[in-house]
Structure formats: C-alpha cells, structure tokens
Amino acid sequence: MIKHGGKRNGAGRPKGQGVYGTSTKAIRVPEHLVEDIKDFSMNGGYKIPFFSSMVEAGYPSLAEDHIEEMLDMNNLLIKNPDTTFCVKVTGLSMIDAGIYEGDKLLVDSSIPPAEGKIIIAAIDGMLTVKRLGYIKGKPFLLPENPNFNPIPILENSEVHIWGVVTNILRNL
Template structure:
C-alpha cells in the first residue's frame, strides 16, 4: 500500500508478506562453519519459506526498503529490506520505523526520564528530539534486516 509523506516527493511503499506463496527455497539445515572448516556431513536439503520463518505476527508485519545512510553503524544500509512488526511494544534501544511531522524514518529509540530521542547510527546525522509539538507515531519495531552483500 503506497503512502505519500507530506513534505517530500518520495513515496514510501510498505509490502505485506505473502504467507500463501508456494515458493520453496532449498535450505541446508546443517550450519556452515564461520571459523575453521568442519567435516562435511550428509548434504541434508529441505526447503524454507522466509515469510513463515521470519514472521511471528503475519497480520501486523510488513517489509520496507531503506533509503539513506543514517543507520549504517547498526548494520542497516541503503536498499536493505526491513521486516517490521507493528504489534511489538516499543522499548529503549529498539530500532523502530517512526512517523514524525509527516515523514517516515528508521532510528534507534532512546528513552530518557521525560524525553524520547530518535538516534541515528551514523555520526554524520544528529539525534531527533521528540517533543509534544511533534506529530509523532512509532509505526513498528524492526525485527530483521535483509541485505545484499
């Protein structure tokens, strides 16, 4: 469903997961060593549906593509795909999709006694202090990042 932010020409597009798909990707359930090579076991291949594997709450989950570089130190880069769950409760240090003053952004939440900050994970960007004057909603909590390497 396309949503058009108020103060920009860009359209932000959310994608709902297709939990009825019949696409099965081959999946080797035996882990691969990230250290020293391990002896090869029988090549056990099954299949996996990433929609079903990565999504706990299908009716409240969506995908969104990242545009920008403010979260690179958190491992979130331009063109990555985020899996976002709207049913999760926001908490300090969670990464969230936020709607502030007509625009969407992805930032880490920093809760202080009487204040909320939207924290970038890149020193080139400044924190955003959220006040009562802002039109602000936490749209959802990021649960996974899908990236091309």
C-alpha cells in the same frame, strides 16, 4: 416456461466440502503459473532446504550431505503476517546498526515500541528508521551513525510509530 442458465437454488457443491474444507472461489490465472500456484498453496509457501551441517566461519570443516528440514521462509521471517510490512532504506543514519541504504526492513506493527528497539516512525509526516531511546529522561530517535544528531520527540511534534524492525533483508 423453461429457463436456462442463471443461479438455481440447491445447485452446486455445498459450502465446506471438498479438498479444502471451506468455501472456495474460482480465479483466473495465466496457465504458465498454475503449477507454481498449486505448489505454493499446497506447501504453505516456498520452503528451502536447511542443512544440519554447520558452516565454519574460521577454518573449513568437512561438510555433511544431510538436509535436516525444509525451512518455510514466511514462518522464519514473519511472526505476525497481518501486522508485518516491508520498507526500503535510504540514507546512512543507521549504518552502525548494520542497516544500509537499499536494505529492506521487515516491520511488525503489533510489537510494542520500547527503549532500545529499532523502529519506523513518522515525524511530521516524514518516515525515518531510528533506535528509540532516552537522553536525560526525554524520548529521542537515535541514529546509529556519529555523523547524525538524535531527533528529540517533542510534545508538539506529530510522531507516529509505525512498528518495530524485526529483520533486515539484503542482497550480497
């Protein structure tokens, strides 16, 4: 009896061979994205030019036309990809820390929360961004706007710290 199709023992490329040196998986993507995905994969993400010229914040200076390197934005902004996530800010309690409504915050859950760090915390199921601090030796979530009150971290409240804010992303 002759069989056609199906899995055959020993057929196909042995795992770990080929361009990638590891097993691969075929995926379906829209044809118009194939080149973008290849470029992203082969270059390790999107990279943008980083010019060696300094930008004067005072009087203008002569610009040099020299690219120092290509910056990988993933490496620049995200130190621990497996533990980093992004949240969007609502409210005005952190404006004196430069965090405004609509900003996106990169948060790393692997960084230990410490006094003075800006954190994302869940209090009784509600998320907030505040600075971790102490008042008279007791822990508080401190706003960075005098119109808001510090939030005490009480022994009976359910507080879970999701992570430490590492970057603020904002469109100008």
